[in-house]
Amino acid sequence: xxxxxxxxxxxxxxxxxxxxxxxxxxxxxxxxxxxxxxxxxxxxxxxxxxxxxxxxxxxxxxxxxxxxxxxxxxxxxxxxxxxxxxxxxxxxxxxxxxxxxxxxxxxxxxxxxxxxxxxxxxxxxxxxxxxxxxxxxxxxxxxxxxxxxxxxxxxxxxxxxxxxxxxxxxxxxxxxxxxxxxxxxxxxxxxxxxxxxxxxxxxxxxxxxxxxxxxxxxxxxxxxxxxxxxxxxxxxxxxxxxxxxxxxxxxxxxxxxxxxxxxxxxxxxxxxxxxxxxxxxxxxxxxxxxxxxxxxxxx
Amino acid sequence: xxxxxxxxxxxxxxxxxxxxxxxxxxxxxxxxxxxxxxxxxxxxxxxxxxxxxxxxxxxxxxxxxxxxxxxxxxxxxxxxxxxxxxxxxxxxxxxxxxxxxxxxxxxxxxxxxxxxxxxxxxxxxxxxxxxxxxxxxxxxxxxxxxxxxxxxxxxxxxxxxxxxxxxxxxxxxxxxxxxxxxxxxxxxxxxxxxxxxxxxxxxxxxxxxxxxxxxxxxxxxxxxxxxxxxxxxxxxxxxxxxxxxxxxxxxxxxxxxxxxxxxxxxxxxxxxxxxxxxxxxxxxxxxxxxxxxxxxxxxxxxxxxxxxxxxxxxxxxxxxxxxxxxxxxxxxxxxxxxxxxxxxxxxxxxxxxxxxxxxxxxxxxxxxxxxxxxxxxxxxxxxxxxxxxxxxxxxxxxxxxxxxxxxx
Numbered sequence: 001x002x003x004x005x006x007x008x009x010x011x012x013x014x015x016x017x018x019x020x021x022x023x024x025x026x027x028x029x030x031x032x033x034x035x036x037x038x039x040x041x042x043x044x045x046x047x048x049x050x051x052x053x054x055x056x057x058x059x060x061x062x063x064x065x066x067x068x069x070x071x072x073x074x075x076x077x078x079x080x081x082x083x084x085x086x087x088x089x090x091x092x093x094x095x096x097x098x099x100x101x102x103x104x105x106x107x108x109x110x111x112x113x114x115x116x117x118x119x120x121x122x123x124x125x126x127x128x129x130x131x132x133x134x135x136x137x138x139x140x141x142x143x144x145x146x147x148x149x150x151x152x153x154x155x156x157x158x159x160x161x162x163x164x165x166x167x168x169x170x171x172x173x174x175x176x177x178x179x180x181x182x183x184x185x186x187x188x189x190x191x192x193x194x195x196x197x198x199x200x201x202x203x204x205x206x207x208x209x210x211x212x213x214x215x216x217x218x219x220x221x222x223x224x225x226x227x228x229x230x231x232x233x234x235x236x237x238x239x240x241x242x243x244x245x246x247x248x249x250x251x252x253x254x255x256x257x258x259x260x261x262x263x264x265x266x267x268x269x270x271x272x273x274x275x276x277x278x279x280x281x282x283x284x285x286x287x288x289x290x291x292x293x294x295x296x297x298x299x
Numbered sequence: 300x301x302x303x304x305x306x307x308x309x310x311x312x313x314x315x316x317x318x319x320x321x322x323x324x325x326x327x328x329x330x331x332x333x334x335x336x337x338x339x340x341x342x343x344x345x346x347x348x349x350x351x352x353x354x355x356x357x358x359x360x361x362x363x364x365x366x367x368x369x370x371x372x373x374x375x376x377x378x379x380x381x382x383x384x385x386x387x388x389x390x391x392x393x394x395x396x397x398x399x400x401x402x403x404x405x406x407x408x409x410x411x412x413x414x415x416x417x418x419x420x421x422x423x424x425x426x427x428x429x430x431x432x433x434x435x436x437x438x439x440x441x442x443x444x445x446x447x448x449x450x451x452x453x454x455x456x457x458x459x460x461x462x463x464x465x466x467x468x469x470x471x472x473x474x475x476x477x478x479x480x481x482x483x484x485x486x487x488x489x490x491x492x493x494x495x496x497x498x499x500x501x502x503x504x505x506x507x508x509x510x511x512x513x514x515x516x517x518x519x520x521x522x523x524x525x526x527x528x529x530x531x532x533x534x535x536x537x538x539x540x541x542x543x544x545x546x547x548x549x550x551x552x553x554x555x556x557x558x559x560x561x562x563x564x565x566x567x568x569x570x571x572x573x574x575x576x577x578x579x580x581x582x583x584x585x586x587x588x589x590x591x592x593x594x595x596x597x598x599x600x601x602x603x604x605x606x607x608x609x610x611x612x613x614x615x616x617x618x619x620x621x622x623x624x625x626x627x628x629x630x631x632x633x634x635x636x637x638x639x640x641x642x643x644x645x646x647x648x649x650x651x652x653x654x655x656x657x658x659x660x661x662x663x664x665x666x667x668x669x670x671x672x673x674x675x676x677x678x679x680x681x682x683x684x685x686x687x688x689x690x691x692x693x694x695x696x697x698x699x700x701x702x703x704x705x706x707x
Contacts, residue, residue: 047508050512052508052511052512069514069515072512072513072514073513075512077509077512079508081505083504083505083506083507083509084504084506085500085504085506086504096305096309097509097510097513099305100302100306100510100514101513102301
């Protein structure tokens, strides 16, 4: 039994088919990236998972079964539409929202104390939410998601409006939670963060699964027949190399079909150049994302 | 239930601990006090307690009997003068406000002269005529003289003898159901802002999506409704305390109408029993409307509609006076919106049967429960439709799959 099992869900709104056919599982204690271009159906899929929308077809199992009030308390959700009560002090707002999750007042206060300190918001606890900066409100949203110590976190664009220091802080917190066995679904357009944090991903486009699985395996699958090289001096002309192109400060060597990277490495090592870097060229998630979505658009 | 109470407590604190609420709380009693104050001021300006003189050349006041007084009324002194010069000197010295001259041929002519520099007070004038009347009857036994001077005293009673209104007008207690109606309408007007705001706040702050992943829409709506009911109760209790203080002050000051309140607790209880679910009904509908419309202003226009519906019985008041047990009167006493005012008005002239009150409470309660369901359904459908209107028809479509509609 996985914390989330989504099987062939579909959801339409009038004539608009927001989700056509999406299936995936999220394993306990993993950080799962839910990716897709704008309008791909990510938010609708999340809302279906959380029982805000009922699917037109398909099944969703949360902690092994349908959603219940008890299960809602085990989930922390930070939606795409940011929402906190603007006209009340931060502390009161967070305690109220925690009370709706069934957290006893004393425990909520104790948890909140730690989070406010950790996120550098302790001195702002009595300020009205609307008086906080965007970055502070974003951190307050994250605290709200974590305050009731959920087992499953669904978090949409957690890094928006954060400076590098706070971005690292949020990444650290999410990493710690994963290490403690908390399951995290993260939806974001920041591919670099997904590459850094997520174990597995699902890429949705036009309401359908496009890519799904282990992130490293997906990247390997998309790696071309090429290597990245940094070298002192001019590269020798080798029969095994089809084309040399610059690539982010490196040289990308596209190999002939019957050649292996090991053979090229041997040839380069035998030449007179000073080889500083040699690695198999694996595309970034960003490149894979663009490639897959563009392929989808041209179909 | 704990979470419902949590929502209710939040809603209560959000609205009550504000300066604007204090203004709301005090506005109605202040307006009433201002109205009463202006009225009392006008009356006091019309009255003049200074003495009044008279010259009795007709021999009516040989052994003067004082005039009968209304409850709480201050007596005006009537001073006899032997000559007109003495009376005039006293008038000019402002010892008296006027003097009456009863000529020797009064019984033939029935003419009296009055001399004044400024128009005398209404109370002085009224007491003078009572004074004259009772002394003209001085040859009669005192009781008969006073009774005659008091004039007709008609008490209107209902056929079953359970309702009566004295000649002096209905007692405070008779009008109590109507006061409850006024308070009810005041509450609707006052709380419409709270009710609309309760939903609008969630939409405007984009908190809907977080809240509904913690509690169900029904729990959220129930909690909000409970919180606003508590606010309404706070207003009612505060207003009632202020009214009680006012009554106490009026009784202490000896104002006649408040001496015998004539409270009929059975009628008051029945009115309250209908008012409670009727208020829940209107409140729940207002929350539903707040969820469906796009702006708070648009929603508030609906509160006027509820007031108009509530006032329908007033427009056909003659029908209630003429026949308070007619089919129309019974129907309006049971139907939602018109029930409270109809029952209150009928109770003025007629003892409304208990079965009709019980049926009315039942109908209001069922409608209130239905309205709560409707509100939670409207909320579930409209909660994520920022800036979009929800249609009534869609509330009753796709039973059990309430989220279908346009993508928010």
